[in-house]
Amino acid sequence: MLIKTPNHFHPIILASEIAYTRDSKLPVITRFSARCLNKDMGVDDSLLAKDRKRANFRLCSLSSYTSEILEIQADAPSLHVLFVPGNPGVVLFYKDFVEFLYELLGGTASITAIGHVSHSRKDWEHGRLFSLEEQIDHKIDFIREELQNIKIPIILVGHSIGSYISIEMFKKSLEKVKYCVGLYPFLTLNPNSTAQLIIAKIAQSQILAAAASYLIASLGLLPVKTLRFIVRKSLGKSWSANAVEAACSHLSQYHTMRNVLYMALTEFKKLAETPDWAFLRERKDQCAFLFGVDDHWGPLQMLEEISKQVPGIALSIERENHTHGFCCTEPGSLWVAQHVANLIKNQMACTNQ
Template sequence: MLPRLASCCWSARFLSHSLLLSPLTSTRYNTKCLVNYNMTVDNNLLAEPMRRANFRLCNVSGHISEVLEIRAEAPKLHVLFVPGNPGVILFYKDFVEFLYELLEGTASVTVMFLRELAAIGHVSHSRKDLEKGRMFSLQEQIDHKIDFIREELQNIEIPILLVGHSIGSYISIEIFKKSPEKVKYCIGLYPFLTLNLQSTTQLFIGKIAKSQVLASALSYLIASLGLLPVRALRFMVRKSLGKSWSVNAVEAACSHLSQYHTMRNVLYMAMTEFRKLSETPDWTFMRERKAQLAFLFGVDDHWGPLNLLEESGSASIGEHV
């Protein structure tokens, strides 16, 4: 459920490649590639100043939501990122900034490829309990993102590209279905589209999530860790979960996941995810829109196993690493 932050560079590179070959524009753009053939970061390029994502709170249909964004003066494209579960948007700060930098380039006619990039977190997956203990289902999180597009992006005339991670891929597809006039392309990174009956991890999480007693107990246990000194909590997170995580990701885990309301919402959303994703994915829609869809699968990712690529019946809409 937690973000595969170690795959940030490759995920962003795949995403930019998919974007540049998408039907959003008839012009092919060159990207400023920040990774070399060995998939390591190019330190010379990273030494250049990088645009930082701005964090803000916005009101979406009465719900205070956390947003990261990088704006451009005259954008030609708006990229909207939808997180997985947990939907703590600060987990993805480095990814958002890296992606923006990776897409920075020039067209073959030397016209700047300008775009805006925004990332919106899930309701109540936040540091403060702004919803007073209310829990939000998968469908309510989908509706929340649709409302965000309607309220925050209603006046933009440029195409919207949706990028989803894990369950965010499923959410993005549902948004795509309901907003085809605005959304022109959708990319799923390590997509969670249906239950994996072979995954013991999913079985374990599912049993906890559907039990109010177990979900509450686990949430209280994790929240109690927030009473530890900050340095001790950081050490525990880095050693147990985030050995390859960035400083920003570790800080987000310490500040958000140590909140009772956040963990309860994570588990409640997981329960509704598992219930909905027990159904067969809408392969018909995805095949019909395969020119506007792209997926990145991981060979060791139980949330989006490679057999999904085979079941889709169209290898042209997915790749794996």
């Protein structure tokens, strides 16, 4: 049954149950669920050239830990979007995304991106390593300490392992959180991923993890212009200025890389477990996931599994080649921000009917 919608909305297919044919890796749609979505699903590329409200960077003392925060406060917000990054959990990588999302929501939402503890420019925690579970607790504490008194709905948006963290936050903040969006979600291990295997091998060895961290951190000894040149040449000319700056300022820090690898180690241990399908089935109308076509962190096989385990949940596939690292380019940040904005508008419209 289609949901009745206002005149400026119309029902379209958003989620589907997907199967794979024996002789093809391409998904075949077998069943659908309809949602009410805003008609304007296109991306307004003109935003790339327009002036936009800039996100503010600040440090926040949270449960005795110093945390990096990126935020835009709306004058009269009707909701609050809390963004959880992937790993590395450096919020400056998402500056373009946060700013585009604010504009695409018409300034009606305050947006906060919270970095992972000790994935920071300075070693505020004096070399301490933080696990996935500790990073989850850190984000839950942020809601309890920073957003406790707000009366508007909280929308969680997570990228990669941030999607898993967001789901765990949702479980413990049911009264405040009304919707959860996972972008290129890393929810379980991919046995076919060579990259995951290599990272796991390095992370499991303290010697290799320390050596890799020292090697990367040694680049921070180079002059800033030289480091920026190396980052652009090695990681891609398409990277935005904000992404290049984030890589130079944060990934060249030994304590950050050690925490990146240690968090990855604990991720691999935790994500060897079966996802909490019962919770997703219970909250399927309040969750949505965006997958990429060729993403070893969130492969399409995982999309297929979610569609089987949680029929009717909102699933989408990005086919514009923005990849898992969408936040490192302005076009990628804009496309994903548009997708998230449409999901949020749709959810709010359906909720208010």
